[in-house]
Amino acid sequence: MSYIAGINAATQRTDLNEILSQIFHIAPPQFDPTTGTARFGYGLDGRLFTEILEFPRGIDPEKSRSDAFVKLLGLTAIVLGVSYFKLKAPLAIEIEGIPLTAAERDFVIDVYENGLGEFYARNNLIRFGRLVLEAPEAPGPAPGAVTLEDRTLLPIGGGKDSLVSVELLKAAGVDFTPFAVNPKGPILGCVEAIDKPALYVRRTLDAEMIRLSGQPGFYNGHVPSTAINSMIAALCALLFGYNRIVLSNERSASEGNVVFDGREANHQYSKSLEFETRIAAVLAGATGGALTYFSLLRPYSEARIAELFARETRYDHVFSSCNRNFRLSGHDGPLWCGECPKCHFVFLILAPVMQKDRLVSIFKRNLLAERQHEASFRELTGLAGQKPWECVGEILEAAACLHVLTGRPEWAGDAIVAALRDDLLAQYGEPVLLEAMRELMTDSPDHHVPAELAARIATHAL
Template identity: 35%
Template sequence: MFKTKREQQILYHFMNITPNTDKYLKMRDKFIFLSFESYTYSLKNNIFSVEFNFNLADKYSFHPTLTFPARDFNKWKNAPEELIQNIVFHIGMVELISYWKAACPPKVIIKPHILNAKQIAFWKKVYFNGLGEFFYLNNINASIDDFMEIQADIGSELKKTDIMTDDSVIIPIGGGKDSVVTLELLKNFGKNNLPLIMNPRNASLETAQIGGYLRENIIEISRSIHPQLLELNKQGFLNGHTPFSALLAFVTLLSAVFTGKRNIALSNESSANEATVENTTVNHQYSKGYEFEHDFRTYVNTYITSSINYFSFLRPLSELQIGSLFAKYPKYFASFKSCNVGSKTDIWCGNCPKCLFSFIILSPFIKRKNMISIFGKDMLNDESLRFYFEQLIGIENVKPFECVGTVDEVNVAINMIIKQIPQNEMPLLLKYYQTLSYYAQYENINLHSFLNTFNDEHFLETEFVKILKDKI
């Protein structure tokens, strides 16, 4: 994969690749199983709480929790018990991923409920692909056939349950540009849309509030990781990225049941389908991609309920198209944030690939002075970001392990920016770009066609397609 030892060193430095194959094998020998022992849930003082019980080889136990706070729009008593039970169990199946990756035991034992062969195949696929980045960055050579065995034949059977719903929409909010666009475009669809935020932070709360929602009209969900897992991480157990959007999918499903909403509109775009590592299936955004969306919808419709319509509203669009739409809503410029490094302090760190990508994808549509104000500097004039820049434009065969756009749209965006800036004011990274073959390759691309493309690989119903097409 690497042309030179120096290239390997650079990639290891910037991407935190750690050769953990030996540790992986030793962990699997020492911790031979992880069991999903049980789950409990309760409703007290109008607060719905969930707790899971996981057991790692009789050596460690974990008890992660979820809390749905009191809100007037939650109709707890209208939700069928068997459906709540079904979804809570499935939330536990996703939560289990975070605890499995600590030691990667070869056997996973599911005790609460039975899963058939097709369900087990679904879960093995979610675990394996959702942990693709984890395997890659830990240098673990695993295959979907032998990385784990799921045993789920000793519990009770769950049944699919349908309910009555209205046509309004739950809109998950992350605090970035994508959910802003969905929130704004769906404002006039449905009478009682509800934003949903998992573990609220300033950027996500401000997005919902700027969008016109009072705090009491926001679904706020608190998720806790059990402290024992954090302690194991400190001790050197295996660690890495897990498919958060898969967890979000099942959690939003439960919220839809509690609120009686038919539609769950995610803000994942077509760009999420592109692999992070060239010529592989490793994708940081696997659970944001079309394949997972397809599999999830099929699974839910078969085994849980046919009453909820989970889809990504922005799936037909690219990151560049979403950037052009976001630029029409300047009231969000000061509050939106997509930086994972700065998420805890609610800032753009200005030094990571996600910040650089966001700067590039928005710059064709937002004035340069405004971009500098948002990010605190001209990121395209920062030579220290050159490696990330090269990853984003495709010089490196591995993109940053962040939610970033395709190589094509980054190159198109850069060419659009270059055309807007006088040569004597050209930032350092753009001057460098002008020396590369990519500049000529993308310089004369048909921008109208690129910005008006509507990807047909989506699950939008007719009324949602119309809303989107009217805006691009």
């Protein structure tokens, strides 16, 4: 399809000359196995950008020359490109020298549409169904199966979820290697507590892209980081011999935030079950079925994960889910800011399953006693506004957890609990809140965890 034909079919409200002057270009990536360095080039608005990934040394050059690795390197280049695309968010994407199958084209469009759904919504950009992708068609049959060792690569984000996966895998007798991109602060602290050798990749974004983001004439906003890190993990799996990547995304990640441009925009889209299904199929197709990808925690709610996390104390003072402190200090500062919706949500779901003094010692303060944050808790529980643009659980989940606290003497008198108690009952009714809590502690059958592994971890999760 030509750009002009595709664009005319996609929109009648945008000036064609403006669209054609802004084509996002993705160049063929380069990889040097002797240094473990991958380079990715992009062009937009007359500017060239380069992103660099640095993998551990000791790579077998033959592995980097396999059809599967070349295929995944190209797909990684495309997914990493969202960080540069969003500077102008044009309607046309031109991919050079990276042949795509029909399924891979659909995957790319999904990443650039739904993966950037929050970005479009918050910048009021109409893009769904309008992006035009030009890329060479993949010739011949798909790559044959590659040989990968029966090993697990486990991304560690520094929060509670991946640590629950650690304990479940240990209990099931499954060996694994912790993995992270640009590890800092709580990621390093968690890996030290896990006490297993880790595999790290250094990612360097183009400095000019960072400078331009949010400047006049350029956009800024959320990108699908889980999709990006998953593609980087896939490259590591092929280079170092792992046949599975195990994520730690819970079922509530599939709940969106708002409906925008006729579609649900989800801050956590690349953590959702829908995206997991898509990327798993693409990774399997690129490797002849050798590489599998699934989330171990998909059957669980955030409340259920909190209950599992509370069973182990060794991570209490090394984990953090606070994205605000990560942005401000690279997570080399305090683990929790105590001011953001993510801090409030994690505190809220841990409160029903953890001793109060233990929880307060983790956060260094009682967030449910701070009346100034009432508006945040109202958003989390669906009493006001929309679900925050954060990796938080379902609205009814937060409401049910807070309702539980209204019946706990140690929590009932705290400012937030007391202030929201009657409004929760008025909006939802106690039967709904009680049933929601029961359902939150019931495992969902909607997941891709292999049956044999699911059975092995089930006994530990009881």
